[in-house]
Amino acid sequence: MMCPMLMFSVAASKTPEMTVLTASETHPVDPASFRRALSCFPTGVAIVTTLGPGERPIGLTISSFNSVSMEPPLILWSLARKALSLSAFRAHPAFAVNVLAADQEELCRVFASPVEDRFAKVDWTPGIEGVPVLAGTAASFECRKWRTYDGGDHEIFIGEVIRHSDSERTPLVFGKGRMEPFPVGIG
Numbered sequence: 001m002m003c004p005m006l007m008f009s010v011a012a013s014k015t016p017e018m019t020v021l022t023a024s025e026t027h028p029v030d031p032a033s034f035r036r037a038l039s040c041f042p043t044g045v046a047i048v049t050t051l052g053p054g055e056r057p058i059g060l061t062i063s064s065f066n067s068v069s070m071e072p073p074l075i076l077w078s079l080a081r082k083a084l085s086l087s088a089f090r091a092h093p094a095f096a097v098n099v100l101a102a103d104q105e106e107l108c109r110v111f112a113s114p115v116e117d118r119f120a121k122v123d124w125t126p127g128i129e130g131v132p133v134l135a136g137t138a139a140s141f142e143c144r145k146w147r148t149y150d151g152g153d154h155e156i157f158i159g160e161v162i163r164h165s166d167s168e169r170t171p172l173v174f175g176k177g178r179m180e181p182f183p184v185g186i187g
């Protein structure tokens with residue numbers, strides 16, 4: 001039996017009029033095992049915030065945050081197209097990424113749940129363009145929206161970092177479906 005990788009490269013090398021099979025056609029991805037494999041890559045946890053209609057604070061828990069570029073200073077994160085906050089993040093010119101500290105696990109849950117007022121139990125101050133910067137975090141990045149890209153069932157937001165801060169607080173880590181403090185003794 002030909003291995004899926006070989007099938008892909010043989011098909012891709014044929015003449016243009018031939019049907020070129022995509023990786024997903026030769027090698028269907030099962031969502032549950034895809035998620036399980038992704039969970040082997042631990043990340044931090046953040047709450048990304050902006051302002052909605054009437055300057056209402058908007059925010060949700062994310063783990064898709066990553067660095068992109070040093071010059072200019074760029075970061076990215078992705079937002080599910082089905083998220084209720086999508087229109088607010090599309091409309092506002094700025095957002096803040098608030099990297100959660102180990103003792104903020106409860107906030108992580110609140111900002112991933114359909115609660116009435118996600119900001120009820122957290123102090124925040126207005127950052128650039130008024131976007132909420134949460135108190136007690138490990139770090140924060142205030143960004144001007146730089147570009148957005150199609151990311152399948154997500155939209156990818158790239159932000160130019162205008163202001164950032166960090167603290168001595170231990171970051172919260174998410175991996176293998178669990179939340180843990182950043183391991184003691186590392187870093």
Ligand SMILES: Cc1cc2nc3c(=O)[nH]c(=O)nc-3n(C[C@H](O)[C@H](O)[C@H](O)COP(=O)(O)O)c2cc1C
Pocket residue numbers: 045059060061062063064065078079080082083084085086108109111112113114174
């Ligand atoms: C640890 C964790 C990480 C998450 N990462 C993301 C993410 O990167 N992008 C995303 O769109 N949703 C992510 N979510 C799910 C959203 O937080 C959740 O769907 C939220 O309710 C969306 O809020 P909204 O519908 O008000 O926009 C994550 C949830 C958790 C608990």
